[in-house]
Amino acid sequence: MTSPAPAAVLWDMDGTLVDTEPYWMAAETPLVERFGGTWTHEQALGMVGLALEDSARLLQNAGVPWSADDIIAYLTDEVLRQLATTGVPFRPGARELLADLKASGVRTALVTMSMRRMALSVVELIDFPAFDLVVAGDDVERPKPHPDPYLQAADALGVDIRDTVAIEDSPNGLRSALASGAVSLGVPLMVPLDGVGAHALWPSLQGRTTTDLRELHAAHTATRLENR
Incomplete structure (x- = not known):
């Protein structure tokens, strides 16, 4: 029996995972x-x-x-x-959600436009093995808002991009996630995300779990199938 979607959750870093x-x-x-x-x-x-x-x-x-x-x-x-x-200034609920995803067997990737050495430094400061993969700004030819970073992450993880949820805090990041085909979740911090087209906007990750992301993915997938 296969595990319920999402097969992977793809995280932006600055402003989404950590308040940098x-x-x-x-x-x-x-x-x-x-x-x-x-x-x-x-x-x-x-x-x-x-x-x-x-x-x-x-x-x-x-x-x-x-x-x-x-x-x-x-x-x-x-x-x-x-x-x-x-230390790592996690956004509210981010560390807890990451830990819950890992405990639930959901794969995770960090997809950031920061340099790889920066991304790896943040990952190393997390007190558990949080990510299966890091895709950084110097790993891609075309940065966000192009879809390439998210598509590269899904390909490296061996999952269909449509079976992933991407979490972002910026308009450019959301545009990248949406263009890739990922179910795209906006969690705004410094700038508003209204009107960008996110499949959902949550004010915070506080109290959110793997179940919430599964329900979000399932709801969007059902809507997509109905609109075929």
Whole structure:
């Protein structure tokens, strides 16, 4: 007998699994100011969910005279430094849901546009083997909002993307998940997700379990079959 879907749950990292968006913002502002520029909260919000190369271009436009690779390396180092100091700032309910998925035998992947060394550092700070796979920004040719990161994760896990649930906190991330064919769950943090097209929006993962994700997947699958 096969296990009930989802066959895998695919997690975004920054803002979804861990509340690291303030860390990125704390790294961006002094970098821009170092070169005489200004960096507003609204500009920082505009970076949420962007590929790091796109974020680097925005910082260059704000006056940072470094290459994109140097900007990405600097930001990654700064966020890692903050993580090493404070530990993993899980979003409410995220760690508990991850642990429940593992106990239920559901495969998991981390699908993030952060650099691989950053993603692995976060995974290593989790106190149990949380993920079967990591797909990071430097593992894919086309970043979110393209579907490639999620399709690559499903292929590596050996599952049909339609048999997965993807969890995201940003519009770009949701667009990527939706384009891939995954059942797409939005859990907003810094920016609203209304109107992006998520199959469901939950205000938090607090109190959510594998059963909730199975019910979400089953409901969307039933709707899809009815609309054929």
